[in-house]
Amino acid sequence: KNLKTQLAHVAFDGPLLNASGIHCQTADELADLAATANLGGIVTKSATLLPRQGNENPRYYDLAYGSINSMGLPNLGYPFYLDYVQKEEAKPTILSVAGLSADDVIEVLRDVQNSDYQGLTELNLSCPNVIGKPQTAYDFVATRKVLERIFEFFTKPIGVKLPPYFDLVHFDQIAAVLNDFPLTHVNTVNSVGNGLVVDIEKEQVVTKAKGGFGGLGGAMILPTALANVRALRQRLNDNIAIIGTGGVTTGADVFAHILCGADMVSVGTQVIKEGLGVYDRLTQELQDIMDEKGYTSLADFRGKLQEL
């Protein structure tokens, strides 16, 4: 079965990635990913100019139907990840970067541009959990401005990580911005921002920062994730690939993301629930579905969701 896929100049043996932030913050976690079968590539934790502790605990809470997190962008600082991705040989990598300001982002990306790194980069425009900071990609003017500044100097392959949108006009507006830039890909969706989980036993919220407001992931966000993959595939230039992220718990969900137009698929919450063995299960389940339907490659069904 041919599960190979391509993102810009980078060939992946399979379509599955870890969602940025999941098991990808430390050297040990990244080494685990490098050794994980059926994981096509590695995405780093979003890296900032300076190292960050992140928000206070509790900052992650598991639910039957998904998860809520308010990690607060904890990471070792971009030099660690920029060094790591230049040494990683086992699997293709995507260096995720984030910033507390546009200036920070520019400073990090200048170093990436001037480094020997030849892999993919992804600008996270959608972290919902940095206290006092907006999800940049909900501001279409700010998004255009930061992309204009980046492409004045950045010539390496770069994509963006988007928050979920919930209005068809917003899909039109973000696509109109992104289509003006030579992006390699869009990764959609980040967590559904600022949800609230309530423990009625204790009559309390379950995460500490921001009064318990946090990003939602897992099964409950699958329909939102699929809608964003589909809507952006319908609107983005063909040369902008899509990484579908959000709500994947089964091979059928991977199939659905690809049917909606995803070139690759990330898995987040389910890795925390099930461990890195989840990639073997999802791959087997996807192959079984492809067998049943007589498909021999992802291209046989990618983007071919039918309307009624």
Ligand SMILES: O=C(O)c1[nH]c(=O)[nH]c(=O)c1Cl
């Ligand atoms: O709180 C986080 O670290 C975080 N959490 C998310 O759900 N998405 C992100 O992009 C980030 Cl950066």
